[in-house]
Amino acid sequence: MKERIHKDVVIIGAGMAGLTAALYCGRMNLSTLVLENALVGGQIANATSIENYPGFKSVAGGDLIATVQQQAENFGAVIDEFDEIERVTLKTSPKVVETQEKIYETDVVIIASGMNRRKLPLAEEKKFSGRGVHYCELCDGHAYDGKIVAVAGGGNAAVDAANFLTKYAEKLYLIHRSQLRADEVSQKRMRANEKITVMLQTEIKALHGDKRLESVDILDKTTGETKTLAVDGIFVNIGVEPNTALFKDELKLTASGRIPAGEDCRTEIDGVFAAGDVREKEIRQLTTAAADGTTAALLAEKYLSKLKAGD
Numbered sequence: 001m002k003e004r005i006h007k008d009v010v011i012i013g014a015g016m017a018g019l020t021a022a023l024y025c026g027r028m029n030l031s032t033l034v035l036e037n038a039l040v041g042g043q044i045a046n047a048t049s050i051e052n053y054p055g056f057k058s059v060a061g062g063d064l065i066a067t068v069q070q071q072a073e074n075f076g077a078v079i080d081e082f083d084e085i086e087r088v089t090l091k092t093s094p095k096v097v098e099t100q101e102k103i104y105e106t107d108v109v110i111i112a113s114g115m116n117r118r119k120l121p122l123a124e125e126k127k128f129s130g131r132g133v134h135y136c137e138l139c140d141g142h143a144y145d146g147k148i149v150a151v152a153g154g155g156n157a158a159v160d161a162a163n164f165l166t167k168y169a170e171k172l173y174l175i176h177r178s179q180l181r182a183d184e185v186s187q188k189r190m191r192a193n194e195k196i197t198v199m200l201q202t203e204i205k206a207l208h209g210d211k212r213l214e215s216v217d218i219l220d221k222t223t224g225e226t227k228t229l230a231v232d233g234i235f236v237n238i239g240v241e242p243n244t245a246l247f248k249d250e251l252k253l254t255a256s257g258r259i260p261a262g263e264d265c266r267t268e269i270d271g272v273f274a275a276g277d278v279r280e281k282e283i284r285q286l287t288t289a290a291a292d293g294t295t296a297a298l299l300a301e302k303y304l305s306k307l308k309a310g311d
């Protein structure tokens, strides 16, 4: 029989959103458990240098996250990265989060399970990740001032990334394997931009470089020819996968697979909040993840107070 344990708050995911929520919940003396099914830190854990998190000129993702984790633990939050969640039941009172080893009954669930960006399906991707291969133009575009870059992808996110990156890049190639899916307005803006060359029906076949990316092999699918293109960096925008499979029977999801919730992070179920990249929103950054974690925690406390008062 699994042990049954009661918590005020269970937070799912120990990225920036989940850890910030844990810090706030712990500081408000709520019994707080964070469940993480991989490693603490989420998407930012391996980033070498973050230059847009207020308060730090430059900080490694691992160092930033370790500090937030320590803050949360100092306030009494418990972080468990070994016990995987099997199922959640959110519409009952209390809500139930069942792991491989335990059954947690809780009044509040904060979902902060984030997302994964689709990686370039090439063996060399790992070697160049952060060294020429990037997934976030807002985060890493700044390093490409006056350089030649490529964007892989053909949806709105890719075309917007291309338009944005020409703030820095001297020359930009948009590489996409079929036709563009981006909306007309973004496409028009891109086509009017002299720095951008659009390469449709093309596929990236290989990445080359010594310590950093120097060039990519591109297959022209209409002619069957492969050519090598010199680039300093490539920004991959071929889709994301929100981590919401666990909740699909409990909560409605948006077309992109995220959880619909407004700035208050409240979902359709009382006492269930969505924070960070898993929430449907336009801007996904560390600061917005931390902001969501804060909001979810403070509104969770209000919800708990009302619940305890029987309102």
Ligand SMILES: Cc1cc2nc3c(=O)[nH]c(=O)nc-3n(C[C@H](O)[C@H](O)[C@H](O)COP(=O)(O)OP(=O)(O)OC[C@H]3O[C@@H](n4cnc5c(N)ncnc54)[C@H](O)[C@@H]3O)c2cc1C
Pocket (backbone or CB within 6 Å): 012, 013, 014, 015, 016, 017, 018, 035, 036, 037, 038, 039, 040, 041, 042, 043, 044, 047, 049, 050, 051, 052, 053, 085, 112, 113, 114, 115, 116, 117, 135, 136, 139, 140, 243, 246, 275, 276, 277, 278, 284, 285, 286, 287, 289
């Ligand atoms: C390479 C890279 C560089 C970036 N650089 C910057 C930057 O410089 N500045 C910036 O502001 N932003 C940057 N970002 C964006 C930023 O990392 C994200 O916006 C932010 O980390 C989102 O935090 P989150 O907590 O919402 O989600 P995530 O970081 O995705 O964390 C979610 C956590 O939940 C866990 N999880 C998922 N499913 C489950 C489950 N079923 N059970 C338990 N745990 C689960 C995951 O393992 C993960 O640890 C970067 C992103 C990437 C990929």
